[in-house]
Amino acid sequence: MRFELTPRTNISPVMRAVAPVVAFITAFLIAGFVIWLMGRSPIAAFDVYVLQPLSDPWSLQELVVKATPLALIAIGLSYCFRANLWNIGAEGQYTMGAIFGSWLALNTHGTDAGLWVLPLMLLLSILGGALYGLIPAFLKTRFGVNEILTSLMLVYVAQQILDYLARGPWRDPKGFNFPQSVTFDPAATLPSILEESRVHYGAIFALVAILVTAVILGRTLFGYRLKLTGDAPRAAQFAGFSARSTTLAVFAISGGLAGLAGIVEVSGQIGQIQPSISNNYGFTAITVAFLGRLNPVGILIASLVVALTFIGGENAQILLKLPLDLTQAFQGILLMCVLAADAMVSYRIRFATRGGGK
Amino acid sequence: MKADVPPSGPPLVELKGISKRYGDLLANDGIDLSIEPGEIHALLGENGAGKSTLVKILYGVIEPSAGEIRWEGRPVTIGSPVEARALGLGMVFQHFSLFDELSVAENIAVALSNEWSLSTVRSKLGEISRTYGLALDADRAVWTLSAGERQRIEIVRCLLQNPRLLILDEPTSVLTPQEAEHLFTTLDRLSAEGCSILYISHKLEEVRRLCRRATILRAGRVVATIDPRASSAREIAALMVGNEVGEVRTDAPHQVKGEILRVSKLSMPPDGLHGQALRDIDLVVRSGEVVGIAGVAGNGQSELFAALSGERLADRADAIVIAGKPSGTLGIDARRRLSAAFVPEERLGHAAAPSHRLSENTLISHAAIEVSRSGFILMNAARRVARSIVQSFDVRTPEGDPQARKLSGGNLQKFVIGREIIRKPNLIIVDQPTWGVDAGAARLIRQALVDLSREGSAVLVVSQDLDELFEVADRMAVIHQGILSPLKPIGEWTKEAVGLEMLGVAQAQGGTRAV
DSSP: OEEEEEEOSSOOHHHHHHHHHHHHHHHHHHHHHHHHHTTSOHHHHHIIIIIHHHHOHHHHHHHHHHHHHHHHHHHHHHHHHHTTOOOOOHHHHHHHHHHHHHHHHHHTTTSOOOTTHHHHHHHHHHHHHHHHHHHHHHHHHHHOOOHHHHHHHHHHHHHHHHHHHHHTTTSOTTSTTOSOOOOOOGGGSOOBSSTTOSOBTHHHHHHHHHHHHHHHHHHBHHHHHHHHHHHOHHHHHHTTOOHHHHHHHHHHHHHHHHHHHHHHHIIIIIOSOOSOOOSSHHHHHHHHHHHTTTOHHHHHHHHHHHHHHHHHHHHHHHHHOOOTHHHHHHHHHHHHHHHHHHHHHHEEEEEEOTTOOO | OOOOOOOOSSOSEEEEEEEEEETTEEEEEEEEEEEOTTOEEEEEEOTTSSHHHHHHHHTTSSOOSEEEEEETTEEEOOOSHHHHHHHTEEEEOSSOOOOTTSBHHHHHHHHSOTTOOHHHHHHHHHHHHHHHTOOOOTTSBGGGSOHHHHHHHHHHHHHTTOOSEEEEESGGGGOOHHHHHHHHHHHHHHHHTTOEEEEEESOHHHHHHHOSEEEEEETTEEEEEEOGGGSOHHHHHHHHHSSOOOOOOOOSOOOOOSEEEEEEEEEEOOSSTTOOOEEEEEEEEETTOEEEEEOOTTSSHHHHHHHHHTSSOOSSGGGEEETTEEOTTOOHHHHHHTTEEEEOSOTBTTTBOTTSBHHHHHGGGTTTSSOEETTEEOHHHHHHHHHHHHHHTTOOOSSSSOBGGGSOHHHHHHHHHHHHHTTOOSEEEEESTTTTOOHHHHHHHHHHHHHHHHTTOEEEEEOSOHHHHHHHOSEEEEEETTEEOOOEEGGGOOHHHHHHHHHTHHHHTTOOOOO
16 A cells, blocks of 8 residues: 555645644644643643634733744744755844844944944844844855855854854943843834834734835745746756756845844843843744745745734643643644645545555 | 457456556656567657657556556556566566676676676577577777667666566667667567567557567557558558648759758767767758758768757858858858758757746747847747747647747647748758657648748758658768768669668768768
């Protein structure tokens, strides 16, 4: 007995639309089963994971705050992944963007530097992330080094640099030896959209990035270039799109957006430099990008869903004493279910017995 | 139109009502076929007619959806190529499956069961080589061999297992005329010894040379079983295509005018380990003429195409002059803007993106067609262009704007050539214009290229199909190991002379090297 995947000739748009819903339900059923095995009530868990965060205004804001860096990074990664280039190092580009932006914040600390500080910080973070993203791109185009390895390893380099800065030169002298910098001045802090709200301007940046990307990918020759490079690299070369410049461009774009996410989180949320500034956003965003099928609107939805699992996971840890690892497991289950559902929409599964001509 | 074969016991193999369904597509529809012992049986049909599917079923690569296979009158199930070989089937695929880095003997030993040691293989190899005139050096590395020699390895590999039925899929597509004739002699000898041969081809002349019975497939069904020697090539082609195939008309009045493409002393190192270097290529293509380049695959054709299209750049700008402008160092887009057009050999993945719709595939030539403005795609314009290509070049599509991969080989080739011709380029360079394309589409493509030249464009056709070049070219040269022979008017070439150039014999004998 073996099974075969045969491509479906007519893919119904209804199935395409229903597939992610089915995937979600399946993922919840699997997760519920795991929770039941652990001796907890799956229904209570569903309430804590999903219903409570969605019914509480504070949690809803928190949802947007957590979704912001995920969406920014994932939308950048979608440029790379569409062109079949594997930037796994968004976490490093995020960190480097935060470092570049924070440099200005710390150097203007205590001065009366005005409104120009924040925009310049944002630009610096984009520059930092882009430059850091260009390292694996350059190594690939110049020496043919696999970008997966270099981008991943550069994550740890960036994290060590951040660690050094937080414990060394950038440590607040009056901070009782805690490895953290001074708190950013108001001029270097990303403001909230509404007063008394935790949602900061980063959310707007993410929305703008999603809209602009939707136009670029759908309507421009550059968007087509990425699609063609990903689907048929020789045809892309034949179309006059050099693989070299495509690689450099998409790494710069995704690095830049990851860098922006870094400063947005540090300046809008944390308010200072410390050894840990990320919730694993750079890696989780890879999941987000694929959950969203590399589609800008899909990525928007996926970032909110994954943010929900973060918040629900924290709640479940507190209320149900469920381990935080379960959150990551659930994110993985969800991704597998979505990918499997997509595959089943495009292919028909057939179990065949050997030799039978049925 | 049934040919008479004296019944002498059951046929060696008999297919009854074989069908194979892929989704909505019926690739084989109730096919009946029988092969007698010692018979050379031809399987004829256009690309997409279902020949490959049928052969894969017979060789156990795919399962039929319905039908029965009888081997010497006894029903059998062939579940895998291993079972097929155990039964006595051998197959030589169109695309060789050889390891370039290994020697001839190693390649053969790898494919055989473990009982064969390298030394037995080596001695057996010598024996078979002598018996069948299949000269092979057991210790040569495969990458140093010509396509003809590689094919011999595949054949010897089958013969070592004493097959009762040998299947050959388009065996001459990579051979020179001399190599092909050599192959035919071998096949005749095998047949005389009682080995049956199923010979798959779309070349009518060789089928008539070899076979007494031919089964013709069209759209997955058997349309006729005939004696190919008793029917004319025209009649057979009509059966394959389903209507009469006309000839390419080249007699329209035309004037050969100024040169559009001049290549002078173009040399290029090989691209990668097994690439072919180009050496001092000189070539002129003038407005109003079709120039052909013949040669056996792998002698620098794809390298020449890459150099001329700008996918690989020359180190001197004046090595390639297009419309008076030194272009050797210009990229493909810049050359397109000089009104040059290119059609590479590979349709899927190079000329077109398989999963993209035809309208999107027009964007590949965006440098020369109006499908974008200041970086934005004009999707309506792209759809319009795709539609007009589909109409002007009779591209049969399953739906309005299908993905490229849903088109048959011939229809997609009409599309990618149409995409370039429709903008009336001053120069078009086509690599293998009708490779693996059905007769009807091939005629349409050749005619379109000839017509374009008669309207004043310069046309350069690189092809392994000699008949095609003799049909369309005004002047022709032969490429061998990266060296181009002198360019001569087509009337001054004979097939024998071309064959000698293809083998490099003419060069070795100090043939003239001037343009």
